[in-house]
Amino acid sequence: MVAKGWRILHLPTEVGGNGYGLSRGERAHGLRSDVLVAFGSSFGFPADRTLYTGPSANRLVYWGRRLNLVREFLGLRDAYDVYHFNFATTLLDPHGTGNLADLPFYGRDSLKVFTFNGCDARQKYPTMRRCDYSACHQEDCYGGVCNDGKRDAHRARRIRKVDRYADLIFALNPDLFWTLPERTEFLPYTISTWDRLAERTPAASGPLHVVHAPSNRACKGSGAVIGVMERLARESGGRIRFTLVENISNDEALRIYARADLLIDQLYVGWYGAIAVEAMKMGVPVLSFIRDEDLRFIPTGMARDCRELFSPVTVDTLEPVLRTIFDTPGELRRTAGKALDYVHAWHDPAKVARTVLDRYEAAFAAKSGRQPYRSEGV
Structure with a gap:
């Protein structure tokens, strides 16, 4: 014992x-x-x-x-x-x-x-x-x-x-x-903030708020994220808002995540980071590139749940994936629920x-x- x-x-x-x-x-x-x-x-x-x-x-x-x-x-x-x-x-x-x-x-x-x-x-x-x-x-x-x-x-x-x-x-x-x-x-x-992160209350109206918070832009594929999001925000006529989070404290970043409808983590590394766990704990859906061949190293149940939760996304597919999400009513709400279940089960x-x-x-x-x-x- x-x-x-x-x-x-x-x-x-x-x-x-x-x-x-x-x-x-x-x-x-x-x-x-x-x-x-x-x-x-x-x-x-x-x-x-x-x-x-x-x-x-x-x-x-x-x-x-x-x-x-x-x-x-x-x-x-x-x-x-x-x-x-x-x-x-x-x-x-x-x-x-x-x-x-x-x-x-x-x-x-x-x-x-x-x-x-x-x-x-x-x-x-x-x-x-x-x-x-x-x-x-x-x-x-x-x-x-x-x-x-x-x-x-x-x-x-x-x-x-x-x-x-x-x-x-x-x-x-x-x-x-x-x-x-x-x-x-x-x-x-x-994560250090687990006990004080509460599920956010989605805004009843207003633009969809997408957040990206790179520790290093080249590592996270931020160039592609910024380019795609700026284009989609312009085309949306005010229905989509994009925030790039950099060079602030963790507490300040968490306040921004709590007002987000979607967090884009990374597009190259092959796994998600601590910011994704923080976001999911607040009920914020996450997009992140997951390298399927690496999932052999994690528990079988977690690998299964990970595949079900994360949409396949790369630098080349980010824009069509986002368009599908934005054009599918209720998709972000459904994914938020799955993200909460996932983070409580595994993190x-x-x-x-x-x-x-x-x-x-x-x-x-x-x-x-x-x-x-x-x-x-x-």
């Missing part, structure tokens, strides 16, 4: 609010679960402790912060039973530029758990060899930082080190399984945490040589 005395620490990034959402799910099961973020971002995702917000160009400040990270590490490396690292980073390697030097030195009897979130595992040229349509095919994706191939090699080295030291490895995106160790397990997104933090706690339990059992407790599920 899951030990109520476990101390769990999620660290050191806030990517998408996933660690905080999972932590609150673990707390719902009576566990002590904390979130430590080394460097916060402008998105403003919550944490129990955030050491610093944003970088500093001052070298003295930089080295002072590095020294303080070492002090933090020495103070916490034996303080928890589970260290759950996000975005393949550790406290002394929070930006992912080093070689996870501190990874071997967390408590000997503790669990070391990793969640890969996206481009911490995704590799450009293996992806391009495997398929002919992806974000990795876009030369300007995140400014082309992966184009020379060096990041592929760097990520592969880090994955090998994680595989050597980690007791458990999770991935949030199905496409990551092509480059991660075979023992990797799929983990649905959890409820308490349900996701139940699965993760069972995996912690099995990993502790493997360390001690005893048989793990088997949960009946939620």
